[in-house]
Every structure is written in C-alpha cells, then in structure tokens.
Amino acid sequence: MGYLSHRVDPNELKPGDHIYTWRASFTYSHHGIYVGEDMVVHFTAPETASSGSRWNFTSIDIGFSLQKSGQNRDSGSCLCTYYCGFRQSESGVTVSCLNCFIGTGSLYLYQYGVNKCAHVSKLRGGTSTTAPSDPPQDVIDRAMYLLNSETGFGKYNVVRNNCEDFALYCKTGLLVHVKPATGSSGQVNFLVNAPWKPALVSVLPKVVCSTTMGALAVGVTVGTHYWNRYKTDIGVRDDVVKVKVEDVGPFRGF
Numbered sequence: 001m002g003y004l005s006h007r008v009d010p011n012e013l014k015p016g017d018h019i020y021t022w023r024a025s026f027t028y029s030h031h032g033i034y035v036g037e038d039m040v041v042h043f044t045a046p047e048t049a050s051s052g053s054r055w056n057f058t059s060i061d062i063g064f065s066l067q068k069s070g071q072n073r074d075s076g077s078c079l080c081t082y083y084c085g086f087r088q089s090e091s092g093v094t095v096s097c098l099n100c101f102i103g104t105g106s107l108y109l110y111q112y113g114v115n116k117c118a119h120v121s122k123l124r125g126g127t128s129t130t131a132p133s134d135p136p137q138d139v140i141d142r143a144m145y146l147l148n149s150e151t152g153f154g155k156y157n158v159v160r161n162n163c164e165d166f167a168l169y170c171k172t173g174l175l176v177h178v179k180p181a182t183g184s185s186g187q188v189n190f191l192v193n194a195p196w197k198p199a200l201v202s203v204l205p206k207v208v209c210s211t212t213m214g215a216l217a218v219g220v221t222v223g224t225h226y227w228n229r230y231k232t233d234i235g236v237r238d239d240v241v242k243v244k245v246e247d248v249g250p251f252r253g254f
Contacts, residue, residue, distance in 0.1 A: 006127065008109040010098060016136025018110035018167045020126070021102050029126055031110065031167040032101055033143040038079045040101040041143040043166035044092050045156040091152025093143075093166070112171060120230050126164055131235030133171045142170040142245045154254045174240040175251060 013019065015036035020029040032042030078084055079097035087094040098107075111128035118128070133139065146153050146166070153166045169175055234240055243251050 006109045006111055008107055010102075010107055013098075013107075013109075014136065016133075016139040016171075018112070018133075018139075018171050019101075020108050020110055020164075020167075021105040022108070023103070023105060029108075029164075030101075031126075031163040032096075033139060033167055033170045034098070035095075035140050035143055038098045039083065039095055040098055041093065041095050041147050041170075042101060043153050043156065043163045044094060086147075088148070088150050088152060090150060091146075092156045093146045093149070093152035095147055110167065110171075116230055116236075129168065129172075129235050130233050131168075131172050131174065134173055138173070139170050142173065145245045146170070146248065149249070151249050151254050153248070154252050168234055169243075169248075172234065173242045173244075174234055175243045175248070176237075176239055177241045177251075178239050 008019070013034050015034060017034045018031065019034050019040065020031040022029050030042065030044075032040040034040050077099060079099050083095055084097045084100055085094065108127070112131060112133040114128040114130055116130055153169070154161055156162065231237060
C-alpha cells in the first residue's frame, strides 16, 4: 500500500474497479469505473467530453459486446473504433477505452475499506476511503445506468460534483443529502482542509516569538487537518445516504 497512491498494472484490473490517473504532473487526478472489455465509464464536464458526430444519443444502449480496433493495451492507441467517446448529449458521463482514459499517465487503483490511520496518513487526498465497496456487479450496473441516462450524474462541478464523486457513488451508492461547500471527493476536501493555509496565517508569527509555541501550534494545525480529512471521508460522515441509481436524478434535483 503506497502513501502517494497505488499504481496498478492494467492487466490486473477487475470489472468494477475504481481507477484513476494523475494529470498535469500530479496536479490532479481523473477517476473512473473500469467496466471490463478495456472500457472505463467516467464523468467530466460535457463541454470537454468527446461526443463525436456519429452518435445517436437517444437510441444506443451500450452492453459489453464492444468492437475493438485490433490495438493492444501497450500500443497507447485507442482500443476500440466505435464506443469510445460515447455519452448522452446532455450528460458528462462518458465511456472511453482504457488507453484513452489513461492518456500519457499511469494507472492507479482507488482503495476501499482502508483503516482510518492509513487513510489520513496518505500524502494526497483522493486515493482511498474508509467506506467499503459494494459488489462489483452493483458498481458496474450503476455506472452503465448513469451512462445511458439522459441526465447522467447531473451538472459537473469541480468542487461539488466531479469525477471522484461519480466513482465513489458507483462504488458505494452513497450520496451527500445536503448541499455542502464540497462533495465527497477526497482530493477536493484535502485541498480545502490543507494545513498550510491556517499555518501561514497563525503559526509563523508564533514561530518568530517562540520556537516552542510555534512548534506546538504547528502540531495542533496539522492534527486539525488530519481530523478534518477523516471526518469528511464518505465512509464516516453522517450526511450521506444510500440512493438507488434510478433515484439519483430526483434525489439530486435534476
């Protein structure tokens, strides 16, 4: 178990896995659900999702008989000629081949059912949760249902409703039942609760006055950061409920 993230060989993937890849030199990660047959269902802003003029968005029902281009995973080329890039016209939920999802990065496996000490000690947020995963078929069914739904997972919002929120829902069936400042995304909550923000404001003056008091303040600040990371994890927060996939739209108000 790595502290930065958990890199995985594509050949070791299992349908229903929550995977992610780092973008922009590890600035942020993009998340999706591996549904088998080298295909990933993921959530992005509709304006950045690949639509393709060849799609009839209202009539296609995607299953698992997927046409392939003859390319292999190591080639770096698109693995399919037909389904890669499909989405409903008003939805950001998209299906891509594994190579297109990974891009030029590497592949990592999101960890579920992690104990709280291991979870909060991760150097980066958005790599694990204390919440257990539902059975793989339930995960795949949710992802495929939202892919074929006209409304998908609602309006994309980088803070409140992003790709990690989507993957977490597919894996657990849990949604936040209020309108918080942030969603369930671990990487967003990690940044919101970043320890260096209050430290810069409150700790540095204390360091100048007293090294001992400054060190104590640093410890309190970092401790608060880890507590906030823990309490915003979807596995322990008390503002989440289990929602059936067909009720996601009404529950979220779209």
